[in-house]
Amino acid sequence: MATPRERLAELLGTGSTASFSAHLQTPAHFLHLEVADVGRVSLPVRAPQAKKLIAAARPAKFGRGTQTLTDQSVRDTWEITPSQVTLGGPGWQALLEKVLEHVRDELGLPRSRALRAELHSMLVYGKGQFFLPHQDSEKHDAMLGTLVVSLPSAHTGGELVIEQANESRTYRASREELSFVAFYADCRHQVTPVRSGHRLTLTFNLLADAETPTQVTGPVEELATCLSEHFSRPAAERSSHRQLPPPKRLVYLLDHEYTQRGLGWDRLKGADAGRAALLRAAADQAGCQAVLALAEVRETWEAWPVDEDPWNDYDGYDGVEDEEAEGDGATESNYELNDLIDDEITLAWWTAPDGTGGERISLPVPDSEVCASTASRDLTPYESEFEGYMGNYGNTLDRWYRRAAIVLWPREQAFAARAEAGSQWTLDELRSRIDAEDLAGARAAADSIASFWISADVHSELLGPALNAAVGLRSADRAVMLLSPFQVEMLTPDHATQLAAAAQQYGEPWLRSILSGWLPSRHPGAGPEFGTWVEDLPRLGSALRESGVPQAAGMLVAYVWDWLNARLNACTAIADPAQRQPRLALAQPPTATAAPSGGPRRDTPRRDTGRTARIPGRGAGVPAAHPPRRNRNVSAGT
Ligand SMILES: O=C(O)CCC(=O)C(=O)O
Numbered sequence: 001m002a003t004p005r006e007r008l009a010e011l012l013g014t015g016s017t018a019s020f021s022a023h024l025q026t027p028a029h030f031l032h033l034e035v036a037d038v039g040r041v042s043l044p045v046r047a048p049q050a051k052k053l054i055a056a057a058r059p060a061k062f063g064r065g066t067q068t069l070t071d072q073s074v075r076d077t078w079e080i081t082p083s084q085v086t087l088g089g090p091g092w093q094a095l096l097e098k099v100l101e102h103v104r105d106e107l108g109l110p111r112s113r114a115l116r117a118e119l120h121s122m123l124v125y126g127k128g129q130f131f132l133p134h135q136d137s138e139k140h141d142a143m144l145g146t147l148v149v150s151l152p153s154a155h156t157g158g159e160l161v162i163e164q165a166n167e168s169r170t171y172r173a174s175r176e177e178l179s180f181v182a183f184y185a186d187c188r189h190q191v192t193p194v195r196s197g198h199r200l201t202l203t204f205n206l207l208a209d210a211e212t213p214t215q216v217t218g219p220v221e222e223l224a225t226c227l228s229e230h231f232s233r234p235a236a237e238r239s240s241h242r243q244l245p246p247p248k249r250l251v252y253l254l255d256h257e258y259t260q261r262g263l264g265w266d267r268l269k270g271a272d273a274g275r276a277a278l279l280r281a282a283a284d285q286a287g288c289q290a291v292l293a294l295a296e297v298r299e300t301w302e303a304w305p306v307d308e309d310p311w312n313d314y315d316g317y318d319g320v321e322d323e324e325a326e327g328d329g330a331t332e333s334n335y336e337l338n339d340l341i342d343d344e345i346t347l348a349w350w351t352a353p354d355g356t357g358g359e360r361i362s363l364p365v366p367d368s369e370v371c372a373s374t375a376s377r378d379l380t381p382y383e384s385e386f387e388g389y390m391g392n393y394g395n396t397l398d399r400w401y402r403r404a405a406i407v408l409w410p411r412e413q414a415f416a417a418r419a420e421a422g423s424q425w426t427l428d429e430l431r432s433r434i435d436a437e438d439l440a441g442a443r444a445a446a447d448s449i450a451s452f453w454i455s456a457d458v459h460s461e462l463l464g465p466a467l468n469a470a471v472g473l474r475s476a477d478r479a480v481m482l483l484s485p486f487q488v489e490m491l492t493p494d495h496a497t498q499l500a501a502a503a504q505q506y507g508e509p510w511l512r513s514i515l516s517g518w519l520p521s522r523h524p525g526a527g528p529e530f531g532t533w534v535e536d537l538p539r540l541g542s543a544l545r546e547s548g549v550p551q552a553a554g555m556l557v558a559y560v561w562d563w564l565n566a567r568l569n570a571c572t573a574i575a576d577p578a579q580r581q582p583r584l585a586l587a588q589p590p591t592a593t594a595a596p597s598g599g600p601r602r603d604t605p606r607r608d609t610g611r612t613a614r615i616p617g618r619g620a621g622v623p624a625a626h627p628p629r630r631n632r633n634v635s636a637g638t
Pocket residue numbers: 123131136148160189190191201203636637
């Protein structure tokens with residue numbers, strides 16, 4: 001029998017007619033086009049005028065990461081800037097509006113979303129020119145996709161090929177008419193080489209204004225029932241079918257890709273927009289709260305190469321460069337997926353319930369809290385890796401996806417549901433309850449996270465808000481609980497005033513227990529960060545003294561000294577010098593700094609041994625097991 005979350009995903013999966021691209025052709029006489037230094041462009045465009053346009057153009061650039069590049073092996077076309085172009089003519093505006101309405105309907109956006117088109121460039125492709133597969137970067141918060149208007153002209157080749165998930169569509173421009181193609185910003189697309197003649201396009205950024213809320217129609221009641229059942233019935237573990245307490249959250253994965261900036265309730269694409277509206281209406285009925293999130297998904301499949309020659313699979317994956325990104329797609333489809341061996345979903349970012357703001361988090365979610373109307377395997381992974389048969393394991397295909405999600409929880413558990421991600425929001429929320437003089441509310445909220453807060457994924461930036469809330473709670477035990485997940489390396493001179501306020505409020509024994517709890521004996525395996533922190537201890541010490549907590553400075557030095565002493569003693573107890581020496585060397589720079597005299601530091605050259613042990617960090621949002629080696633997408637037009 002289907003679980004409530006499977007029923008919910010099925011209900012949301014039906015009835016959408018959204019498409020990832022839309023196409024329309026209209027007579028050309030509506031458009032009057034003028035280009036500076038060329039004059040009126042007559043449609044269809046003939047070769048002599050195309051050549052004049054090329055003379056007024058410059059080679060087009062494209063964006064990769066933060067750079068803007070010209071590389072004719074990726075993008076070879078001529079570009080005319082919007083300032084050189086004047087668009088007009090009887091009925092051009094009216095025509096464009098009609099086209100945008102058609103596009104809005106085809107792309108599955110609600111009628112309440114008005115689309116606008118903003119000219120981005122005019123492009124001229126001569127023989128042999130092209131643009132390799134890429135995704136357009138979202139240049140505005142409101143940008144949803146791209147509209148390409150192909151001008152009529154005689155040419156062969158130069159097709160616009162648009163892909164999404166496992167589908168691909170090819171559009172050829174007309175010789176006589178204007179041809180409009182619109183697509184979402186997360187679609188990969190390319191322009192194949194022009195074989196003869198000239199291809200001319202006007203590209204527009206497709207912008208959507210914020211939606212005015214309208215009445216939602218659809219299976220809201222049924223969805224609300226699914227939500228209530230999901231949150232009241234025991235969760236079942238996939239592997240063991242063991243019964244667990246009811247799930248804390250529901251993570252519904254969306255279909256389109258979004259950037260952190262582009263993620264907002266009124267900026268959702270295609271089928272996602274309607275589904276989100278339904279789910280929010282159902283959440284309201286079922287007493288749930290919903291936020292938008294970005295998730296990292298990794299799936300490991302048992303897979304078989306379908307290529308005849310098994311050796312092809314070994315060179316196919318990593319040898320190709322960004323510029324040949326279309327080769328990856330071909331290689332990826334050369335595997336037949338058998339069973340799903342393992343999957344892992346981590347929420348990496350989420351917004352406030354109203355869709356604004358946003359914060360980086362790292363929250364793994366169990367399978368029993370996840371559902372989707374479109375399975376990840378039907379989408380295009382941003383990275384994949386095949387491992388051939390290795391004797392006792394192998395023939396596995398790992399695939400990584402970035403998917404947006406709607407995350408829901410019962411309203412009364414909202415605080416705890418968010419807090420588990422170690423979120424800044426949690427601490428700000430505590431503080432705002434305190435500031436609103438709802439001390440009882442703030443304390444109840446703090447109590448609701450007490451069982452798991454110690455293992456929250458905190459970082460240095462959260463210590464300030466945590467100290468702030470800890471002071472405001474006016475409860476020594478709750479303050480200890482709130483500060484317990486932190487480590488001494490996260491304490492910087494910037495926290496001195498707040499630590500002083502806490503010490504004043506709760507007294508010296510309290511301060512002593514907080515500081516000792518943050519020290520490495522309670523956090524085994526003090527790493528290179530601890531060494532770096534010890535080196536900076538003098539600065540922290542002065543800040544603490546200036547803020548009126550000299551005792552904290554004294555305690556820290558004493559603790560660090562004791563800790564080092566124990567470490568040195570342990571080292572000197574090792575009889576074999578070959579084993580002893582490297583361990584002693586590791587303790588050296590902190591010893592030098594923490595020594596009360598500070599003596600050795602002045603005449604000993606600073607040895608940065610802390611840094612030699614550092615493991616190179618991974619980029620944000622990159623899965624831990626197999627960091628992707630490169631970014632496959634060229635992001636264009638920035
Ligand atoms: O010329 C076209 O059809 C599309 C060009 C394109 O993909 C771009 O400018 O980003």
